[in-house]
Amino acid sequence: MKIALIGYGKMGKAIEKIAIAKGHEIVLRTNSQQPLEKEQLQQADVAIEFTGPETAYHNILKCFAANVPVVCGSTGWLDALPAVKAVCLEKHQAFLYASNFSIGVNIFFEVNKRLAELMSGQPQYNVVMEEIHHTQKKDAPSGTAITLAEQVMDKVIRKKIWVNEATEQPDELSIISKRIDPAPGTHIITYTSDIDDITISHTAHSREGFASGAVVAAEWLKDKKGIFSMKDVLSL
Known part of the structure; x- marks a missing residue:
């Protein structure tokens, strides 16, 4: 699976380590200061977004525009969540948000x-x-x-x-x-x-639990359409 990492801080690097160990390929690494290009996003099977409240909303919409499923773990932006869900359904995209992926x-x-x-x-x-x-x-x-x-x-x-x-x-x-x-x-x-x-x-003893869960969510979301949560991933 080809993954775009949107947010390459401590969590992004922890996700990268686990994803590579599981045989996945990281095709894009970007931080909140770098513009997201549609052509770069389209190389990925799925995007994992861990930035912050200032950038999460626009990053998600850019993933939808590139027809890339997006797993989002950014917090502090949830006033815009209804708008994101509406766009996801309108554009027939795939979106999975969790406040915690552990x-x-x-x-x-x-x-x-x-x-x-x-x-x-x-x-x-x-x-x-x-x-x-x-x-x-x-x-x-x-x-x-x-x-x-x-x-x-x-x-x-x-x-x-x-x-x-x-x-x-x-x-x-x-x-x-x-x-x-x-x-x-x-x-x-x-x-x-x-x-x-x-x-x-x-x-939590380390970030590994959060990072591992995010990779599991990305694996699960690939090739799906709709709005999901970790309850769907874990069948809870």
């Missing part, structure tokens, strides 16, 4: 949803979240933390909105963001009461 994290998402469902009828418990990442992480809270928070609020309806700070408001879900080196990523959800606490957490 297989372990995506299983953790399912655990989080189930626990939130169980706790929805237990108002004596307050729920709080904490996420820890390296100091070069551009956005806070992380895309993974936002996904987890939205899953909680979908089930625990007494929480109406998440806030990126400690809060005592009963309708607010607190997400505490910490930036510490080295820290590839930790997410902790705690339900606390006067009697006891229930905590679930996921800790």
